[in-house]
Amino acid sequence: MSERKVRVRYAPSPTGEPHVGNIRTALFDWLFARQTGGDFIIRVEDTDQARRVDGAIELQKESLKWLKLDWDEGLGENGGSGPYVQSERLEYYANAVSRLITTGAAYKCFCPPERLESLRESQKQQKASRLGYDGKCRSLKKEKLQKMESESTPFVVRFLMPDKGVSQIDDLVRGKIEFDNELVEDFVILKADGFPTYHLASVVDDHYMGITHVFRGEEWVSSIPRHVQIYRAFDWETPIYAHLPTILAPDKTKLSKRHGATSVLEYKERGYLPDAVVNFLSLLGWSLDGETEIISRDDLVDHFNPLRINSAGAVFDIEKLDWMNGYYIRELSEEELGSELFDFWTEFPPKEFDIVPTFENAVEVAGLVRERLKTLSDAAPLASFIFKNEIVYTSEELIQKGMDSQQTRNLLIRAREILSSMNIFISDEIEADLRKLAGDVDVKVGQLLGTIRLATSGQRVSPPLFGSLEILGRDRVVVLLDNAIEILAGDVNS
Numbered sequence: 151m152s153e154r155k156v157r158v159r160y161a162p163s164p165t166g167e168p169h170v171g172n173i174r175t176a177l178f179d180w181l182f183a184r185q186t187g188g189d190f191i192i193r194v195e196d197t198d199q200a201r202r203v204d205g206a207i208e209l210q211k212e213s214l215k216w217l218k219l220d221w222d223e224g225l226g227e228n229g230g231s232g233p234y235v236q237s238e239r240l241e242y243y244a245n246a247v248s249r250l251i252t253t254g255a256a257y258k259c260f261c262p263p264e265r266l267e268s269l270r271e272s273q274k275q276q277k278a279s280r281l282g283y284d285g286k287c288r289s290l291k292k293e294k295l296q297k298m299e300s301e302s303t304p305f306v307v308r309f310l311m312p313d314k315g316v317s318q319i320d321d322l323v324r325g326k327i328e329f330d331n332e333l334v335e336d337f338v339i340l341k342a343d344g345f346p347t348y349h350l351a352s353v354v355d356d357h358y359m360g361i362t363h364v365f366r367g368e369e370w371v372s373s374i375p376r377h378v379q380i381y382r383a384f385d386w387e388t389p390i391y392a393h394l395p396t397i398l399a400p401d402k403t404k405l406s407k408r409h410g411a412t413s414v415l416e417y418k419e420r421g422y423l424p425d426a427v428v429n430f431l432s433l434l435g436w437s438l439d440g441e442t443e444i445i446s447r448d449d450l451v452d453h454f455n456p457l458r459i460n461s462a463g464a465v466f467d468i469e470k471l472d473w474m475n476g477y478y479i480r481e482l483s484e485e486e487l488g489s490e491l492f493d494f495w496t497e498f499p500p501k502e503f504d505i506v507p508t509f510e511n512a513v514e515v516a517g518l519v520r521e522r523l524k525t526l527s528d529a530a531p532l533a534s535f536i537f538k539n540e541i542v543y544t545s546e547e548l549i550q551k552g553m554d555s556q557q558t559r560n561l562l563i564r565a566r567e568i569l570s571s572m573n574i575f576i577s578d579e580i581e582a583d584l585r586k587l588a589g590d591v592d593v594k595v596g597q598l599l600g601t602i603r604l605a606t607s608g609q610r611v612s613p614p615l616f617g618s619l620e621i622l623g624r625d626r627v628v629v630l631l632d633n634a635i636e637i638l639a640g641d642v643n644s
Contacts, residue, residue: 154360154362155187155188155189155362156182156183156186156187156188156189156362156363157183157188157189157191157359157360157361157362157363158179158182158183158188158189158190158191158361158362158363158364158365159179159190159191159192159193159224159355159356159359159361159364160172160175160176160179160180160190160191160192160193160221161192161193161194161195161352161355162176162192162194162195162206162207162210163194163195163196163198163201163206164194164196164202164203164206164207164210165198165201165202165203165206166203166206167206167209167413167414167415167416168209168210168213168413168414168415169412169413169414170397170405170412170413170414170431170434170466171367171396171397171405172210172414173213173214173217173414173431174394174397174431174434174435175365175366175367175394176214176219177217177219177428177431177432178365178392178394178432178436178454178456178459179365180219180220180221181432181450181451181454182363182365182454182456183222184451185451185452185453185454185455188362189222189223189229190219190220190221190222190223191221191222191223191224191229191231191234191359191361192210192214192221192223192224192225192227192234193224193234193235193236193355193359194207194224194225194234194235194236195236195348195351195352196235196236196237197236197237197345197346197347197348197351198345198348199237199343199345207225209415210225211225212415213414213415213418216414216415216418216424217414217424217427217428218424218428218447219428223359231358231359231360236346236351236355237345239351239354239355240344240345240346242354242355242358243340243345243346243350243351243354244344246350246354246384247307247339247340247346247350249384250307250309250339250383250384251307253383254310255309255310255383256307256308256309256310256339256383257287257288257290257307257308257310257336258287258290258295258298258299258305258306258307258308259283259286259287259305259306259307259308259336259338260287260290260298260303260304260305261283261286261287262304266283269283269284270282279333280332280333280335281335282334282335282336283308283335283336283337285336287308288310288336304342305342306338306340306341306342307338307339307340308336308337308338308339309336309337309338309339309349309350309376309379309380309383310336311331311334311335311336311337311375311376311379312331312332312379313331313332314331314332315331316328316329316330316331317329317331317334317374317375317378317379318378319374319378319388319391320390321391321392321393322363322390322391322392322456322457322459323392323393323394323395323456323459323460323461324368324371324393324461327371327374327393329374329375331375331379334375334376337349337376339380348373349373349376349377349380350380352377353377353380353381353384353386356389357381357384357386361389362389362390363389363390363391363392363456364389364390364391364392365392365394365456366391366392366393366394367393367394367396368393368394368395368396368461369396370393371393374391392456392459394435394459395434395435395459395460395461395462395463395464396463396464397434397435397463397464397465397466398463398464398465398466399465399466400465400466400467402463402465405466409466414427417471419498420525420527421475421494421525421526421527421528421529422471422475422525422526423475423478423479423490423526425446425447425478426471426474426475426477426478427471427475428447428450429444429445429446429447429450429474429478430470430471430474430475432445432450432454433445433464434464434466435459435460435464436454436456436458436459436460437458437460438453438458443474444474444477472524472525473524475524475525476523476524476525479520479523479524479525479526480520480521480523482516482520484513484516484517484520485513485516487513487516487520488509488512488513488514488515488516489509489512489513490526491507491512491515491516491526491529492507492508492509492512492513494526494527495507495512495530498527500530500534500537502530502531502534502537502538503530503534503537503538504537504538504539504540505537505538505539506537507536507537511536511537511621514621515529515533515536515613515621516529517617518532518533518613518614518617518618518621519532519533519613522613532612532613533613535606535607535608535609535612535618535622536618536621536622538608541605541606541607541608541630541633542608543604543605543608545637545638545640547604547610548562548601548604548605548634548637548638549601550596550597550600550601551597552594552597553593553597553601555638557593558601558638559635559638559639561591561593561597561598561601562601562602562605562631562634562635562638563635564587564591565584565587565598565602565631566628566631566632566635568583568584568587569583569584569619569624569627569628569631570624570628572624575619575620575623575624576620577614577616577617577619577620578616580616580619580620581616584598584599584602584616599615601634602615602619602631603615604634605630605631605633605634606618606619606622606627606630606631
């Protein structure tokens with residue numbers, strides 16, 4: 151490991167919503183920075199202007215804030231290495247390119263796209279050992295170069311790759327990785343529009359921002375020789391790399407939208423808790439001891455070590471995330487869960503609700519449904535009857551097995567009399583009185599409670615009945631029982 155102060159960067163591109171692979175990288179960056187007392191930097195890589203999506207960086211910022219991954223520099227946090235947006239750093243890249251051309255490590259290439267396409271097709275037909283640029287403009291004569299420049303012929307700048315030797319790194323995840331330089335073409339570092347490519351910009355930025363460690367996906371392994379050679383050309387110190395495993399779907403293919411949500415913010419909207427998501431994402435490629443599943447944020451920071459990252463693909467198991475989220479929900483107090491529900495319902499109003507819940511309502515519901523939740527979004531369907539103006543059901547649904555309309559109506563009338571006369575309307579008292587009623591009229595407790603459940607919630611399955619009745623309140627319960635009695639009156643009289 152480097153002895154310098156750790157400085158890591160998360161470098162999103164503004165091309166869409168942040169997906170789980172992006173944020174897993176950000177999380178590993180954040181954990182390593184916090185574990186070592188280092189700096190976590192956010193840098194916006196927007197050199198591909200054609201793919202830029204308005205608002206994308208705000209979504210990145212929202213995702214990081216939701217997961218409580220605070221940063222030290224970039225995205226509004228000033229440090230000594232700004233600016234932190236690549237399109238505002240073009241002078242850095244222009245100076246770097248000029249220096250590389252001057253030292254002979256790069257050159258202008260005037261080959262039109264048509265020639266490059268024809269060259270590639272020819273190489274494919276000939277089954278060449280290496281596909282790519284053939285170096286035609288490497289040795290343009292001075293007169294030819296000046297003529298092309300004077301005519302303002304469009305050009306790109308290519309880095310001159312060595313024809314021999316190897317490019318090598320010691321990766322924290324994969325160990326020694328090396329590439330034969332002769333297999334890598336002279337690659338573009340400055341595009342015709344004047345913007346740098348990822349290869350140049352990331353190296354220049356990492357150097358001037360003092361980045362010591364680079365966490366990135368394994369899809370960037372092939373860029374190792376390009377980046378190593380750029381560092382060598384400048385005589386700069388190469389950072390330590392950790393190429394993270396691909397996140398896979400359960401069928402072991404690369405995770406994509408066809409497998410479900412890939413945007414981190416979709417998981418927020420579905421009602422997952424940030425601590426559960428952080429715990430889950432941390433285990434996509436890393437482990438504490440190979441066994442422990444529930445790891446607090448503080449423990450993750452204390453024990454994170456990139457040497458424990460596995461190089462094998464990490465499977466995104468939604469059932470495991472559901473289980474983990476349910477665990478975190480059950481660990482919350484009623485007030486804590488109520489606060490989470492209130493905030494969630496405020497940001498994402500449930501379509502099932504006619505009435506807007508208060509904070510106190512949310513806390514009451516939390517006590518009822520906590521044991522049944524895997525996500526916050528599970529609560530609304532369970533508790534919807536509490537926040538509806540009207541409960542809808544049929545008379546047939548009210549009648550329990552072994553009973554008829556008249557019996558059911560008489561039972562509800564007795565229940566209404568008892569509940570309406572209660573001075574203390576709390577779940578324990580409600581339960582005692584209703585169970586006594588079942589015994590007095592010689593019906594099964596399940597028959598009585600099933601009818602009252604339908605009459606007050608419209609649901610065959612609901613949160614604990616007595617607690618639900620307490621939350622609804624005596625007056626509301628009486629009104630709902632009156633409605634049911636009236637519905638059954640039509641059956642009895644017909």
